[in-house]
Structure formats: structure tokens, C-alpha cells
Amino acid sequence: MPTLLHLDSSLNGANSVSRTISAAFAEHWRTANPDGEYRYRDLAADPLPHLDQAAHGALTTPEADRTAEQRQAWQIIQPLVEDLTAADVVVIGLPMYNFTIPSTVKAWLDRLAVPEFRAGEDGRSVLSDKLFVVTTSRGGSYAPGTPRESYEFQESYLRKYLGFLGVADNLVFVNTEMTLAPYVPALAQFQDVHEKSLADAHATVRELATTGLVPA
Ligand SMILES: Cc1cc2nc3c(=O)[nH]c(=O)nc-3n(C[C@H](O)[C@H](O)[C@H](O)COP(=O)(O)O)c2cc1C
Numbered sequence: 001m002p003t004l005l006h007l008d009s010s011l012n013g014a015n016s017v018s019r020t021i022s023a024a025f026a027e028h029w030r031t032a033n034p035d036g037e038y039r040y041r042d043l044a045a046d047p048l049p050h051l052d053q054a055a056h057g058a059l060t061t062p063e064a065d066r067t068a069e070q071r072q073a074w075q076i077i078q079p080l081v082e083d084l085t086a087a088d089v090v091v092i093g094l095p096m097y098n099f100t101i102p103s104t105v106k107a108w109l110d111r112l113a114v115p116e117f118r119a120g121e122d123g124r125s126v127l128s129d130k131l132f133v134v135t136t137s138r139g140g141s142y143a144p145g146t147p148r149e150s151y152e153f154q155e156s157y158l159r160k161y162l163g164f165l166g167v168a169d170n171l172v173f174v175n176t177e178m179t180l181a182p183y184v185p186a187l188a189q190f191q192d193v194h195e196k197s198l199a200d201a202h203a204t205v206r207e208l209a210t211t212g213l214v215p216a
Helices: 017-032 053-060 068-086 103-110 155-164 185-211
Strands: 003-008 037-042 089-095 131-137 171-176
Touching: 003 017, 003 068, 017 037, 017 089, 017 131, 017 171, 017 185, 037 068, 053 068, 131 155, 131 185, 155 171, 171 185
Parallel strands: 003 037, 003 089, 089 131, 131 171
Antiparallel strands: none
């Protein structure tokens, strides 16, 4: 029985584009996998604490050697590790905040650097065969050739970090751009770019969730 782990992180509730696309993926996946298990975590509604000394120690210390503080810190880490271990497919709704990922997602990622998730010299880990789909949303455009291309630290950062965890080949970013075009007069000229980007994102997640195939 396959398992989908679905995470969201936008502070924008029902108006969120990244949530809309991650939810569309989850809905298509659940239709295609009616017996599948579904797990959901909202990192904006239930934020994880920032990494501290005890949590960092818990990540790097074998269970038998952990201090009382580290054992307590592990209580927060353990369910995150279990969710990811159980998942066959992971979808992450990821808005761009100040050119990068939300700090709530960073707090989650910081707690995943356990030894068993870190890639070995061959670049692989126990996470390598899982499918990761990241539905990003950005107010502007960071596509190749655009003026803001070099400000893109959202997809580029997450690709590197997930690569550190052995996730590279089965990783797909579905980016919806110019999400502020309907609201910001200076961006109104890019409304068509936004609409195409949104339509493409819907089509991509439907295909991905139904086939599970990573586009070449
Ligand atoms: C705190 C904050 C910071 C933002 N920073 C950026 C940014 O650096 N670049 C950008 O293009 N859009 C930025 N935006 C706009 C969001 O990326 C855009 O509204 C996106 O659609 C948010 O995702 P959501 O629709 O899933 O909430 C920012 C929005 C917020 C609330």
C-alpha cells in the first residue's frame, strides 16, 4: 500500500497557490491510489521549533548515548523521520519568501539531517527511490533569462539540500510564477504568464500523480 506525505507551508490559507497545486496533486494521487495511505503536515499552522543544541545533538548522537535533553528533543524529530521513511511519494507546497524557502520549511529540513537520510559517497540514501514533488509559487518570475533569475534561492537551495539527502533523480519542481500579477498593477502585464504557468502546473501535477513518472 503506497503512502503519500503531503506538506504545506504557505501563510496564505485558502488563497495560497502552492497549497492549491499541492492539494491538486494529493487529490489526483488519492484518486489513483484509493487504498493508499495519506499523511498531512501543515508547517505554517503547526510550526516546528528552530534547531537548538539539544536537537542538533539528538540528530548526531546514537540513541543509547543521548542525554535526557537530547531524548526529549528526539520526540519532535522522530515523527518527522517516521513520516518520511513511510512515504513513497512526498509533495511539498512551497511559497517563495524573500527569494528563498519559508523558515518553517527550513526548520523541518534542519531536523531531517539524521545519519540514515544523508547521502553516501554514491549520492544515494534511503530516500533516493521516493518521488518528491515540490509545488512552488512566486510573486514574480525567476525563469532563465528573466531579470531576477539570479535571485532564485528557493528551487536552487532545495535541490542542493535534498541532494545532500540523496534525493536527486526523482525530484520534480512544479513552479507557478507571477502569482502577484492579478493583484499588483505593475505586474498586470504578466497576467498571461501567470495564467499559463498556473494551467501548466495543474496539468503537470495531474500527470505526475496519475503516472508517477518523472518527466525526462
Ligand atoms: C513574506 C513574503 C515574502 C515574499 N517574498 C517574495 C519574493 O522574494 N519574491 C517573489 O517573487 N514573491 C515574494 N512573495 C510573494 C509570494 O511568493 C507569492 O505571493 C506566492 O504566491 C506565495 O505563495 P502562496 O500563494 O502559496 O501563498 C512574498 C510573499 C510574502 C508573504
